[in-house]
Amino acid sequence: MSDCINAVEKAFAELTNGTAVLPLRIGIKSDMGLNLYMPAYLKESQALACKVVSVYKDNPIKFGLPTTIGKVLLQDPETGEVKCIMDGGYLTAVRTGAASGVATKYLANKETNGIVGIFGAGVQAKMQLWAIYEVRKIKKAIVFDLLEDVANNFINEMSKKLNLEITKANSPEEVLEGDIICTATSSSTPLFDGNKIRPGTHINGIGSHTPNTRELDTITIKRSLVVGDSTEACFNEAGDIIIPFKNKEITQSHFYGELGEIITGKKQGRTDASQITLFKSNGLAIQDAATAKLVYDKALEMGIGTNVNI
Ligand SMILES: NC(=O)c1ccc[n+]([C@@H]2O[C@H](COP(=O)([O-])OP(=O)(O)OC[C@H]3O[C@@H](n4cnc5c(N)ncnc54)[C@H](O)[C@@H]3O)[C@@H](O)[C@H]2O)c1
Numbered sequence: 001m002s003d004c005i006n007a008v009e010k011a012f013a014e015l016t017n018g019t020a021v022l023p024l025r026i027g028i029k030s031d032m033g034l035n036l037y038m039p040a041y042l043k044e045s046q047a048l049a050c051k052v053v054s055v056y057k058d059n060p061i062k063f064g065l066p067t068t069i070g071k072v073l074l075q076d077p078e079t080g081e082v083k084c085i086m087d088g089g090y091l092t093a094v095r096t097g098a099a100s101g102v103a104t105k106y107l108a109n110k111e112t113n114g115i116v117g118i119f120g121a122g123v124q125a126k127m128q129l130w131a132i133y134e135v136r137k138i139k140k141a142i143v144f145d146l147l148e149d150v151a152n153n154f155i156n157e158m159s160k161k162l163n164l165e166i167t168k169a170n171s172p173e174e175v176l177e178g179d180i181i182c183t184a185t186s187s188s189t190p191l192f193d194g195n196k197i198r199p200g201t202h203i204n205g206i207g208s209h210t211p212n213t214r215e216l217d218t219i220t221i222k223r224s225l226v227v228g229d230s231t232e233a234c235f236n237e238a239g240d241i242i243i244p245f246k247n248k249e250i251t252q253s254h255f256y257g258e259l260g261e262i263i264t265g266k267k268q269g270r271t272d273a274s275q276i277t278l279f280k281s282n283g284l285a286i287q288d289a290a291t292a293k294l295v296y297d298k299a300l301e302m303g304i305g306t307n308v309n310i
Helices: 002-017 059-063 089-107 123-135 148-162 218-223 231-237 239-246 259-263 285-302
Strands: 026-029 034-042 047-055 068-075 082-087 115-119 140-144 165-168 180-183 202-205 224-228 255-258 276-280
Touching (some): 002 034, 002 123, 002 255, 002 259, 047 285, 068 089, 068 285, 082 089, 082 285, 089 123, 089 202, 089 224, 089 259, 089 276, 115 123, 123 148, 140 148, 148 165, 218 224, 224 231, 224 259, 231 239, 231 255, 255 259
Parallel strands (some): 115 140, 115 180, 180 202, 202 276, 224 276
Antiparallel strands (some): 047 068, 068 082
C-alpha cells in the first residue's frame, strides 16, 4: 500500500503537470451492471495501460462474485505491445485506497483524534482503512454497513491485519466521531446528515460515481473544501457534485481544485484546523496505469507470473 500511495501520488502530479494522457473513460451499461474501459499513459512513470472493469451490484449475492471485477492490459510504451495481463479487481481496490491515502496525507489535519470512520465494509472499504493507516496515526476505526456479516468480516480481517481496535457502529452518526471519514458504499442516496459532521473532519468520498447517485448530501458538499481527482470526472460522473450543481445549490466555483494541484503546490490545501475537507474520488485510469506498472516491475523483480504466448 505504501508503494502504491507513492506511485499514485506521482500519477496525480503528472496529471497536473501535463505529462499524463487521460481520456475520459468509456462506459457501457448492460442489463445488470456498468462496464468501464479506462486507458491512460503516464510519460514520466512510463506507464501505458487500459483497464476493463465492471461494477455489478448484485454479484456478491447472486453469484458469490465481487461487485467490482477487472483486468488490466499493460503495454510497453516503446513498442505498444501488450506485455502483461493482470487482475484488476484487487488492483482497483488498492489504487482507490491509495488515492484516499494521498488525499488524506495532504488534506487531513496532521493531528487527529486517531479515529477513522468507515461507511461500507466491502472490498473498497478495507483498502480505505489500510491507506489511511499508512498516512496518519490511527488508534481506532468505526465501521457501519447495512449487512451485519459484512461488517463482522471487515472487523475480523482488518483488526488482525492492522493490529487495530475496530468497532461496529449502530447508526451512521456514530461513524462521524472519526476525524477522518471514508464513504465506500454501494448506496445511491446520502449516508448521513451533513449538519452532523464535526469541524476539522476530512472526508474521502469514493463510492458513488454516476450522475444520479450520491453518498454525500448537499449540506456536506456546501460545508466542505471540495477537492476532486479530476474536475472533468467530478462534473461528468459524480452525483455528489452534479446533483447540488444542477439544483443550483452550489456553483462551479465551489469546486476548489484537483488533488494534483494540491500535491504540486499550485493550490493550497487546508488553511485552518477547523475546516472540513472533502476528497471526491471517481477513480482515474492514471491510478490503474501507475499501479499496474508497479505490480509488473515488482513481479519481474520477484520472479512471479507466467510467461504465455498468445
Ligand atoms: N472511486 C473509485 O475509484 C472506486 C473504485 C472502485 C469502486 N468504487 C465504488 O465503491 C463502492 C463500493 O465498492 P465495493 O467493491 O467495496 O462494493 P461492495 O459491494 O464490496 O461493498 C459495498 C458495501 O456498501 C454497503 N452499503 C450499501 N449501502 C449502505 C449504506 N447506506 N450504509 C452503509 N453501508 C452500505 C453494502 O452493504 C456493501 O457491503 C461501489 O459503489 C463502487 O462502484 C469506487
